[in-house]
Amino acid sequence: VAGLVEPSRLAAWRAFLTAHAAVVGRIERELAATEGVLPLTWYDVLLELAAAPRHRLRQRDLVTAIVLTRSGVSRLVDRLAAAGLLTREVNPEDRRGDLLSLTPAGRAALQHTWPAYAHAIETYFAAHLDNAEAATLTRALTRVRDRARTGHE
Amino acid sequence: VAGLVEPSRLAAWRAFLTAHAAVVGRIERELAATEGVLPLTWYDVLLELAAAPRHRLRQRDLVTAIVLTRSGVSRLVDRLAAAGLLTREVNPEDRRGDLLSLTPAGRAALQHTWPAYAHAIETYFAAHLDNAEAATLTRALTRVRDRARTGHE
DNA sequence: GAAGATTGACTTCTCAATCTTT
DNA sequence: AAAGATTGAGAAGTCAATCTTC
Numbered sequence A, B: 001v002a003g004l005v006e007p008s009r010l011a012a013w014r015a016f017l018t019a020h021a022a023v024v025g026r027i028e029r030e031l032a033a034t035e036g037v038l039p040l041t042w043y044d045v046l047l048e049l050a051a052a053p054r055h056r057l058r059q060r061d062l063v064t065a066i067v068l069t070r071s072g073v074s075r076l077v078d079r080l081a082a083a084g085l086l087t088r089e090v091n092p093e094d095r096r097g098d099l100l101s102l103t104p105a106g107r108a109a110l111q112h113t114w115p116a117y118a119h120a121i122e123t124y125f126a127a128h129l130d131n132a133e134a135a136t137l138t139r140a141l142t143r144v145r146d147r148a149r150t151g152h153e
Numbered sequence C: 001g002a003a004g005a006t007t008g009a010c011t012t013c014t015c016a017a018t019c020t021t022t
Numbered sequence D: 001a002a003a004g005a006t007t008g009a010g011a012a013g014t015c016a017a018t019c020t021t022c
Helices: A007-033 A040-051 A059-066 A070-082 A104-124 A131-149 B007-033 B040-051 B059-065 B070-082 B104-124 B131-149
Strands: A086-089 A099-102 B086-089 B099-102
Touching: A007 A040, A007 A104, A007 B007, A007 B104, A007 B131, A040 A059, A040 A070, A040 A086, A040 A099, A040 A104, A059 A070, A070 A086, A099 A104, A104 B007, A104 B131, A131 B007, A131 B104, A131 B131, B007 B040, B007 B104, B040 B059, B040 B070, B040 B086, B040 B099, B040 B104, B059 B070, B070 B086, B099 B104
Parallel strands: none
Antiparallel strands: A086 A099, B086 B099
């Protein structure tokens, strides 16, 4: 298990994998245990919607934003729609993809979830980073993510 | 979507989540497309076994090493055993948990997989980090992981 | 034909309950 | 009772094939 990858970078890779599993697992279990709070993925979808130009998105846009396959997004959106948190509206300008938009209930759920989510991020992630580390993580991981997306290789 | 978490740390959190999904997804698809190469989780289990003191571990040890629940480990080990990559041997000193050990086939698969895996890590992760970033990632993420594990709250 | 979305079949994981051994 | 492991039921994602609209 050596050669081929420079040791300090291999260590970074292992830390990246295990930290993700440990922290995300923790946070998700904590959210699941809290009454009326949305799971992480649901939150992400609604957040993207809230942040979108006219508060409307096609599923296509979610594929890259939340990093899921097309079918994964389709099923996730089904669940959110069934829960009444968003609606699909026909897009008159391109009937291939409906426009998703937040319902009032979706907006409320988003606001209600944020404090619990923020608290979990703070407790299990943010509190353990200093300013310089946070900046480095953002810069390095954003670069890594974008290269992986653009098919780099 | 503000307050409660310092913005630069929130950015780090978002980058952490999306980078993980993008990079791991990429690497797993690449390994899956390569003939005779093991999936990431399988590799991790065999690697832990290879690195263990007498090349033997209980499932219990895998729970923390590869960050899965007990039942997840149980099912994963089932698959590896069915594939002939490891065996369960009764532990005479404590019959509650079998000892896992690599078969020759498991050892061979490990060696055969490493070059492909190393190449993928290099291409989609390591190549995009400089030395300082790699060191910071390891230090910061290891700390974060260990705090999440110890129930920190 | 290409792009957006959906669906069936399948994989892998989690939780909760259970069993065995200590 | 606690620790290690397993199992049934269910959740959520992937791939490949398919359908609709551009």
